[in-house]
Amino acid sequence: MSVDDHKIIHRAISHMASQAQDIVVVGEASTGEEALDYIEALRPTIVLMDLNMPGIGGIEATERITAEYPHIEVIIVSAHTHEPYPSRAFAAGASGFLCKDCEETEMLKAIRRVHAGGRYISAEIAGDLSARLVGGVARSPFDELSEREMSVALKITAGHTTQRIADMLHISPNTVSTYRRRIYDKLAVANDVELTLAAFRHGLVGDVLDS
Incomplete structure (x- = not known):
């Protein structure tokens, strides 16, 4: 399931899924509220979640989804990759964080890894998080x-x-x-x-x- 307020992102994700036999897009939502409304009926395994949307936003939606449906994994897909967003996303229960401009191959890799029970973080985001954890980045x-x-x-x-x-x-x-x-x-x-x-x-x- 993809959650984003831009139709072009839904089209890109649908195209990606069409190239992979093991991935099916079961639904789309343009806000966090819509995602919460649809999840009960659609029962996705993984949700690809934008951060900056009208309404409650991606992080609050992630927190509610992972609390109410612990079997559903959330991967954040956002252009806003700087802190404090990655830390907030993982604290909310996300299992992955991708740059919105990532290649289709990376998104497929992330989906498969998270589906297998792992986590996935784009390399540049992982570097920023590491610097923050060791004290290289000042708290905001x-x-x-x-x-x-x-x-x-x-x-x-x-x-x-x-x-x-x-x-x-x-x-x-x-x-x-x-x-x-x-x-x-x-x-x-x-x-x-x-x-x-x-x-x-x-x-x-x-x-x-x-x-």
């Missing part, structure tokens, strides 16, 4: 945010209004405001402008521009 204050707080923070920095964020995440505007206050406190910022600048400084600018 964004690491202190919960998955929902991170999702709200990125939507704020993308310029979405409180009401729009509430609609995207299916929560109330008051709840969005509560998350905003928590984010400000954890990041020691006073307003949305300072939050956006902090996201830029800590390498999240790509996510800001794409959210």
Whole structure:
């Protein structure tokens, strides 16, 4: 099953599967919520999950899928490969992490390895994780945010209004405001402008521009 808000990604994954006799795409979803709705009926063995999507986002969806369906493995396929995303993904229960521009052969290798009970991480992502584990990469204050707080923070920095964020995440505007206050406190910022600048400084600018 593939979960991504871009149809071109679904087409690419379907093409890849058509070249492999042992892999079948049982369904597609464009949001994390859709994935959770479809999984009960489709019962996929592996879910290929994007990170940056409307709604709850890939990491929160991964956390819920792996908690509710422990027999289903999730492989993250994302353009956002820098920290804190890989660490958050594995903490949420993902079994693999691929760059979105990886070759079809690598994706097939990852699917087969995870299906066999292993894990798979693209080489460049593995290098960044190793550096972080041995202390070569400084921790980001964004690491202190919960998955929902991170999702709200990125939507704020993308310029979405409180009401729009509430609609995207299916929560109330008051709840969005509560998350905003928590984010400000954890990041020691006073307003949305300072939050956006902090996201830029800590390498999240790509996510800001794409959210």
